[in-house]
Amino acid sequence: MTPSSSFHIGFVGVGRMGANMARRLKDRRFSLTAVYDIDQAKTNSLARELGCESVSSPGRVAERADTVLTVVTDDAAMRQLFNPAAPESLLAHAKDRLFINCATLSPSVHVEVERLVEQRGGRSLEACMASSITQAREGRLYLMCGGGRDTFERAKPLLEVLSERLRYIGPAGEAAKVKALVNMVMNCNTAALAEGLGLGAALGLDLTMLREVFAQTGAHSRVLETDGEDMQQRAHDCYFSAAHAAKDSGIAVSLAETVDLELPLAKATYEQYRRLVALGKGELDKSAVAELTFKDRLSSN
Known part of the structure; x- marks a missing residue:
């Protein structure tokens, strides 16, 4: 089994960084199943380009994918994605899922997300980016990761395709x-x-x-x-x-x-x-x- 065939990937947040990361993975023959963004037009356009499903809720991304990359703007947006009270949040299908969270957030939010995901049988990893839009497209991101070491190893074949430099920092919150x-x-x-x-x-x-x-x-x-x-x-x-x-x-x-x-x-x-x-x-x-x-x-x- 090739590394690309072991992931079925969804994206939540397909702005400039998220969209170019998705394009990079598509180029490297990873399976992209679904994309979501609060901007539905942007979602539809990228889905057509990548040949995957455009969905109307984060929960549907997690339902369709076993690995979900989130690229959102701030703490509030992240908490909304992982809101236990929201029936269409990512937590609705967290069991056996791997969430790779790429936004720059308060460290406490990454710790909170990991706890919520693990309570539901999933895994969470922060993969903080210190790079530009061009580097996202070319797979030359600098990624700093926080979470369980085993979760990092699980995500590593995918993250290596996105990054030029990949570094494990420590437990959840440390990379942030x-x-x-x-x-x-x-x-x-x-x-x-x-x-x-x-x-x-x-x-x-x-x-x-x-x-x-x-x-x-x-x-x-x-x-x-x-x-x-x-x-x-x-x-x-x-x-x-x-x-x-x-x-x-x-x-x-x-x-x-x-x-x-x-x-x-x-x-x-x-x-x-x-x-x-x-x-x-x-x-x-x-x-x-x-x-x-x-x-x-x-x-x-």
Whole structure:
């Protein structure tokens, strides 16, 4: 039996990341049985493309698949999917199912979901993604996993097709902690870069030259490579939204509060992204934080 033939896969949440993960698995000859999204038009379109069933409830996905990948936006959406009181939730058909949950959520939610699923005879694994839309399509995700080690091993043949780097972190919730810190640091770096370029512009410096100097000195970062030119050119097509940046920085700040630790940089970054969302720019890429730091752009905010 090939690895692909041992999974019958459904997706809940087929936005940019979920849809491209599904396409990747289809390319590698995995069996996709059903897809669901709150956007029914999006669900129907992807189902036609992949040759699988478009369904109208999460529960139907779990009924049709033995492995369900969830790619949703936040804690509230995840709790709704695994709501014990909802007859059409994923828990309606949790027995003998494997749920692989890919969203960036509060660690406690992953622990809660694992408990609910295991009570009903299923398995749950968090597979937190630190990657982009393009990497999802090409099977080059960086995946950090949390849950039972045996559950991780069960999911591994599928996750290896989706990922370039796959790492088991520990029990449920642990990978979510690591992912929160990854995004917290990334968001701080993004906000800092926006301030550096914004100040450079206000001082009359050539920003292309400045980015080159940053890249050759201690100011270099991965964010400089991915976001620097976009900040300069005001090209904020969304790869990772400002709204998600706000949510993820908020998770990290909340975690710090649980251990009575002060994180002034993370808090300041969180407030910047909250401000961006409040201005109606939450669906722009996180690089749009530069709109708050360039002097000639502030009047439009």
